[in-house]
Amino acid sequence: MNSKTIIHIIRFFFLVLTQVLVFNNLNFLGFINPMIYILFFYWYPVKENRAILLLVSFLLGITIDLFSDTMAIHTVSCLTIAYIRSGIMRFCFGVNYDFQNFKLASTTTLQQITFLALLIIFHHFIFFFLEIFSFSNLLLILKKVLIIGSASLVLCLLIRSLFSIQKK
């Protein structure tokens, strides 16, 4: 149990509580509830045991589901982005990702935003697809993914800059 693990655990609870107590009750314009807990996957260390990441994402999803009575659809979307996370990273950061001493902070801001945006798009698409669960409402699903996804992205970027490590 080193200090990094403790930071992850604190971050886990911080994100779950802000999500369920603040952002799930936001209801901006009646339906926009941004999902900021996706930042967990953004902040999670790059080179880490994938099995542990999958288990942690399962736990994260199921905790959010417990609070919001959404069956297990947060869990499914969390698990999926945890699984495809390394693929998205390779897509965003290119060959740099394969280097041993690769760090998120060493990439450009644009790459970081693309990474976050892709995580959000995949997560929201799976989430709203399972939540509405019909092909006849494909347009509604896309509309929700687009609008709520952009709201999530803006808020995640704000929170990210709030807690970012100062570059020297």
Place this chain on the structure above:
Amino acid sequence: MQQIINFLIKNKNGLLYVFLLTIALGLTVQSNSYHQSKFFNSTNWFAGNIYQTSSNITTYFSLEDENKTLLEENKRLRHLLFNKSIEPIDSTLIDTTLSYSLTTANVVKNSYSLSKNYITINAGKNQGLEQDMGVMTAHGILGIIERTSSKFSIIQSILNTKSTINAKLKNSNYFGSLVWDTKDFNTVQLTDIPRLVELKEGDTIVTGAMSSIFPENIPIGTITDYSLNTSENSYNINIRLFQDMSNIKNVYIIKNENLAELNELEKGIE
């Protein structure tokens, strides 16, 4: 054997993903087809108590509005009481020989932006609540209790695609079922009203007599617009709810005292 083990080690992440995904999808499908799963909802003490703490803090900010609503309701009920010749009440106790009894509770969690919305309240089995009891507010109906734990209950809101409630037109007594098309959280739809019925915008919709959950004539909302459905034999009616679904604090839970007898009777027929 060696190859099988090698295969398992090589694909352990993929297999773990599939395994966890199956669990999650299983939970989703199971609660999609029937009720919320037994433990996997916000009535458990962990989520329930966190919501309770949060609601304890936030309710103070709306106390004034709540008092106004309750005063309005009391005024309406007193008005009814004084203008009707009912036997004078000689005690403040509630008569338990009546066919419906009421319990009160506070909302600790409300949602209305999803397609299957649930509301959590801070009363449960300890207060005598059970599955399939009706829930209403001072302004109109809210939903039906779906799960109870010892201290909390979860309500299937009328803003839930799984919900169908028997409702009727107040002045003509034609009944249909109340459903929600997920588009607007203050508008629900009444279907199965036959074409021959005359409708007017602004007509009041109330709960029907076909339900053993709700008493008859609880207000629901007014007609905003209507159109014939695709087969042109019945109407689809949009109804604006009396209750603002985004602002719910105090609720009443209705218990039908005759439910056991009614179920017994219905069982005898089948």
